[in-house]
Amino acid sequence: MILHPAILALLSTSLLTSFMVLYAGWYGARIIRTWDIKSGSELQLSLERRTYLISTLVSYTLVFQLLSLFLFIYTADNLHTLFSGAMCAAGTLNVNRYGYPLLVMKIINFLLAGLWLIINHADTRGYDYPLIKVKYALLLAIAPLVLVELFFQISYFAGLEPDVITSCCGSLFSIDKPGIGGDLASLPSKPMVAAFYAGMAATLASGLYFYFKGKGGYLFSSMSCLAFSIAAASLISFICLYFYELPSHHCPFCILQKEYGYAGYALYATLLGGGVAGMGTGALMPWRNRGSMAHIIPHLQQRLTATTIFLYLLFTLIVVYRIVFSSFRISG
Amino acid sequence: MIELAHVTKSFNAGRSNQFTAVSDVSLAIRPGRVTVLKGPSGSGKTTLLTLIGCMARPTSGRIVLRGLRPACLATGNETGDVEITSLPERFLTGIRRTTFGFIFQHFNLVKGISVLENVMLPAYPIGVNHRVFRNKALGLLELFNISRHASAPIDWLSGGEMQRVAIARSLINDPHVIIADEPTAHLDTRLSREFMEIIGSFKGEGKTILIASHDPIVFESPLADAVVEMRDGGITGKTDEP
Numbered sequence: 001m002i003l004h005p006a007i008l009a010l011l012s013t014s015l016l017t018s019f020m021v022l023y024a025g026w027y028g029a030r031i032i033r034t035w036d037i038k039s040g041s042e043l044q045l046s047l048e049r050r051t052y053l054i055s056t057l058v059s060y061t062l063v064f065q066l067l068s069l070f071l072f073i074y075t076a077d078n079l080h081t082l083f084s085g086a087m088c089a090a091g092t093l094n095v096n097r098y099g100y101p102l103l104v105m106k107i108i109n110f111l112l113a114g115l116w117l118i119i120n121h122a123d124t125r126g127y128d129y130p131l132i133k134v135k136y137a138l139l140l141a142i143a144p145l146v147l148v149e150l151f152f153q154i155s156y157f158a159g160l161e162p163d164v165i166t167s168c169c170g171s172l173f174s175i176d177k178p179g180i181g182g183d184l185a186s187l188p189s190k191p192m193v194a195a196f197y198a199g200m201a202a203t204l205a206s207g208l209y210f211y212f213k214g215k216g217g218y219l220f221s222s223m224s225c226l227a228f229s230i231a232a233a234s235l236i237s238f239i240c241l242y243f244y245e246l247p248s249h250h251c252p253f254c255i256l257q258k259e260y261g262y263a264g265y266a267l268y269a270t271l272l273g274g275g276v277a278g279m280g281t282g283a284l285m286p287w288r289n290r291g292s293m294a295h296i297i298p299h300l301q302q303r304l305t306a307t308t309i310f311l312y313l314l315f316t317l318i319v320v321y322r323i324v325f326s327s328f329r330i331s332g
Numbered sequence: 333m334i335e336l337a338h339v340t341k342s343f344n345a346g347r348s349n350q351f352t353a354v355s356d357v358s359l360a361i362r363p364g365r366v367t368v369l370k371g372p373s374g375s376g377k378t379t380l381l382t383l384i385g386c387m388a389r390p391t392s393g394r395i396v397l398r399g400l401r402p403a404c405l406a407t408g409n410e411t412g413d414v415e416i417t418s419l420p421e422r423f424l425t426g427i428r429r430t431t432f433g434f435i436f437q438h439f440n441l442v443k444g445i446s447v448l449e450n451v452m453l454p455a456y457p458i459g460v461n462h463r464v465f466r467n468k469a470l471g472l473l474e475l476f477n478i479s480r481h482a483s484a485p486i487d488w489l490s491g492g493e494m495q496r497v498a499i500a501r502s503l504i505n506d507p508h509v510i511i512a513d514e515p516t517a518h519l520d521t522r523l524s525r526e527f528m529e530i531i532g533s534f535k536g537e538g539k540t541i542l543i544a545s546h547d548p549i550v551f552e553s554p555l556a557d558a559v560v561e562m563r564d565g566g567i568t569g570k571t572d573e574p
């Protein structure tokens with residue numbers, strides 16, 4: 001194991017998050033089992049008092065969880081110089097078999113943590129605990145995933161040996177390489193370009209319609225999820241090519257480096273942020289007209305929709321700027 | 333109407349030094365009337381007032397304010413009822429500011445600032461125009477005949493004057509309910525009777541008044557519509573005029 005400050009920070013964050021989510025999950029199981037707002041029992045009043053404190057603490061923990069994804073990819077990129085053959089985070093993650101599963105778990109937990117924060121935000125604005133069972137049920141679903149992430153993280157960092165020879169991103173994201181990286185890299189560029197712009201345009205149109213008319217929330221949320229997936233695939237398929245100005249370099253990690261103006265961080269932050277806000281809009285739809293939420297969720301959904309539109313537009317603008325001013329052109 | 337259903341308040345619950353200050357109290361406080369909680373020291377009167385006034389939460393039981401839903405809890409289709417024991421703190425703050433006016437036994441006036449500023453203090457978080465609530469505070473000081481002390485520091489006032497400032501302060505946000513905890517404990521007989529006259533004027537305005545006191549001037553007053561006797565945290569008797 002390499003005693004790098006960022007690794008220690010990531011492990012500490014992961015341990016803290018796991019502890020908090022486990023504790024809150026245990027408490028959440030009691031809420032799901034025994035919560036009865038009509039009861040004035042000692043247990044009910046005790047649950048009401050404690051849920052506010054616990055959800056506040058979990059909120060802060062999950063904000064750390066969100067930030068830890070970026071710290072993780074920064075660390076993976078930063079450590080690549082220690083491993084023979086690694087040119088960027090792609091090589092560092094390939095040092096042992098836990099690297100990529102850990103990255104996937106971190107992305108899944110990022111999306112779920114963002115979703116939980118949105119639901120919790122709505123719930124704490126209501127005076128009648130309208131989403132209390134939903135948010136703790138979601139937390140119970142997140143808990144095992146956070147533990148899996150902790151396991152992968154400990155295994156990955158414990159297995160980092162500086163003398164390991166790893167693969168470079170050129171081979172990992174080559175169109176000839178079997179696997180997800182190779183499959184995404186070999187997606188046909190022109191149809192992907194069309195799908196990318198169509199996905200963003202559809203999200204923008206459905207978002208504006210929902211923002212102004214208050215209708216089509218599910219459609220907008222679905223479109224934002226679809227656009228998120230297409231944009232993530234497009235990053236590897238064709239967007240990276242314009243940054244590297246190379247027809248065969250599909251690595252999604254090299255754009256995190258200084259040579260490319262750290263553009264990767266802006267791209268990933270806008271895409272993930274927009275995706276979470278879009279998903280959150282859809283997740284709140286069933287409670288849009290219920291009780292105290294009728295005055296809270298529509299406004300919150302408007303803000304989330306505006307956030308998705310803004311972040312996706314920013315993502316698209318960065319991509320378009322690069323495409324227009326790059327000397328690279330996709331042929332055929 | 334304020335309804336209490338099986339309200340219990342225990343301190344240090346679950347520990348060896350657990351103390352139950354209010355035990356299984358069920359009570360209906362009718363609107364526009366003067367209700368007096370009567371009982372010896374330690375009978376749970378003050379604790380019950382703090383629970384009703386949203387300054388503490390019960391250990392069990394529910395308290396419902398019927399027809400007193402504040403604007404901060406508006407949903408558009410409300411019945412006017414609000415159950416306060418389940419509310420998160422942020423909503424309780426809004427209710428305390430707008431629904432209740434408090435008169436404390438020791439007045440709890442802020443030293444170092446003027447009489448006028450003390451009266452205006454609870455109105456600042458409401459967001460009303462400063463000039464409007466300043467004029468209102470001056471009007472209240474005029475009403476209680478202490479306007480000549482408006483700019484004086486609170487420390488310069490006598491006990492009776494301080495209480496009138498406390499009463500003026502309790503009215504600045506025009507609350508529906510006035511809660512007074514042992515309001516005559518530090519007053520002589522003349523000032524106590526004067527206080528009850530002021531209470532009579534509140535009653536005339538339709539305000540609900542809730543007083544905790546073991547002073548006969550208060551609980552034997554003809555103004556008291558209901559007298560609830562308390563001992564050891566429980567209700568031992570109640571007289572209620574129709």
